[in-house]
Amino acid sequence: MWHPLSVSPVVEAWSAYRTSTANQWKPRDLVRAKGSSTVSVVLPARDEQDTVGEIVRTIRRHLVDRLPLVDEVIVVDSRSSDETARVAGEAGARVVDQDQMTRGLPRLEGKGDALWAGLAAAHGDIVAFLDADLREFRPHFVTGLLGPLLADPSVVYVKGFYHRPLEASVDTERDGGGRVTEIMARPLLNLCWPELAGFVQPLAGEYAGRRDLLEQLPFVSGYGVELAMLIDLLEKVGLDALAQVDLGERHHRHQSTEALGRMAAQILYTAWSRLYRQGTVPTAEPAAGALTQFRRGGATPPGLGREVVVHDVSVSERPPLAQLRAAVPLRTGVL
Numbered sequence: 001m002w003h004p005l006s007v008s009p010v011v012e013a014w015s016a017y018r019t020s021t022a023n024q025w026k027p028r029d030l031v032r033a034k035g036s037s038t039v040s041v042v043l044p045a046r047d048e049q050d051t052v053g054e055i056v057r058t059i060r061r062h063l064v065d066r067l068p069l070v071d072e073v074i075v076v077d078s079r080s081s082d083e084t085a086r087v088a089g090e091a092g093a094r095v096v097d098q099d100q101m102t103r104g105l106p107r108l109e110g111k112g113d114a115l116w117a118g119l120a121a122a123h124g125d126i127v128a129f130l131d132a133d134l135r136e137f138r139p140h141f142v143t144g145l146l147g148p149l150l151a152d153p154s155v156v157y158v159k160g161f162y163h164r165p166l167e168a169s170v171d172t173e174r175d176g177g178g179r180v181t182e183i184m185a186r187p188l189l190n191l192c193w194p195e196l197a198g199f200v201q202p203l204a205g206e207y208a209g210r211r212d213l214l215e216q217l218p219f220v221s222g223y224g225v226e227l228a229m230l231i232d233l234l235e236k237v238g239l240d241a242l243a244q245v246d247l248g249e250r251h252h253r254h255q256s257t258e259a260l261g262r263m264a265a266q267i268l269y270t271a272w273s274r275l276y277r278q279g280t281v282p283t284a285e286p287a288a289g290a291l292t293q294f295r296r297g298g299a300t301p302p303g304l305g306r307e308v309v310v311h312d313v314s315v316s317e318r319p320p321l322a323q324l325r326a327a328v329p330l331r332t333g334v335l
């Protein structure tokens with residue numbers, strides 16, 4: 001047993017063993033290693049018309065047209081109210097509609113449901129997920145995620161990590177980004193799932209996995225999807241089948257503190273479900289599924305000088321796709 005304040009030997013050994021950097025993985029070598037297997041890239045996108053086009057074009061230019069590494073680029077339009085679908089389509093993505101993909105099933109909210117719809121739409125043996133709000137996007141985000149999977153059959157899932165600047169309109173805090181990660185998710189994981197403490201960016205939206213494994217996982221509907229996936233993967237395949245890759249620096253659109261509060265609440269709600277499954281907490285759901293926030297300037301209720309805003313932060317889950325396919329025999333690429 002190690003001293004609680006020292007680096008966990010599990011984490012240390014795993015990081016040394018399973019961590020690579022994106023520039024280690026040369027695109028031409030990956031094409032060779034890929035052989036006849038197929039790769040899909042899936043981008044969940046809600047109102048990302050400003051960024052999604054450039055990401056799709058970059059992937060197509062470098063990894064579809066110049067080198068045959070990526071076989072399809074799918075953008076899941078997640079109920080956008082802007083031109084996301086048109087922009088993505090014009091850039092060369094196959095655009096699928098979250099609601100069309102899940103028609104006939106209960107309507108669920110948020111990113112996790114978009115990812116599940118994207119996995120259902122994808123044909124690849126390997127599926128890589130990327131957020132659609134990335135700026136200064138470069139192809140090494142994709143090659144880095146694919147490298148360990150194509151080079152080593154014992155790796156089944158790869159998570160990206162990076163430096164995270166916090167970019168405000170006036171200045172940049174070099175390592176100020178990842179606020180939910182640093183203030184909530186990392187402490188939570190360290191305390192409750194210490195084997196996962198070696199993941200540098202546990203909430204990263206950039207990761208890749210083998211499709212047959214991804215299809216065995218439930219997908220939590222909202223922003224808890226990444227946390228749940230790591231915990232479920234740890235239980236299902238163990239730490240040694242997981243890897244992480246250094247993607248350098250990541251720039252993205254920052255959400256407001258208020259929106260991040262709702263994200264954090266969804267993640268905590270999700271963690272609760274896993275703690276319940278492990279027998280650590282007594283009830284299947286936390287005491288409440290609502291988050292009350294106070295916004296400057298309103299007059300409801302009177303006397304507070306604030307507006308009270310209440311959000312439902314509960315999450316649901318889509319079942320593993322493999323379960324659905326077993327119940328209703330379906331080809332890949334459709335639900």
Ligand SMILES: O=c1ccn([C@@H]2O[C@H](COP(=O)(O)OP(=O)(O)O[C@H]3O[C@H](CO)[C@@H](O)[C@H](O)[C@H]3O)[C@@H](O)[C@H]2O)c(=O)[nH]1
Binds near residue numbers: 043045132204252
């Ligand atoms: O209902 C939604 C909400 C978001 N998104 C997309 O999901 C991606 C990530 O969403 P974003 O709101 O930009 O999340 P971040 O603030 O960047 O949150 C970080 O932390 C989240 C919680 O773990 C992860 O899901 C994110 O991938 C990760 O980047 C973007 O492409 C969104 O357009 C959807 O497709 N549908």
Ligand SMILES: O=C(O)[C@H](O)COP(=O)(O)O
Binds near residue numbers: 165203204
């Ligand atoms: O991953 C996170 O912690 C959240 O997406 C917040 O990221 P940001 O602080 O870089 O906006």
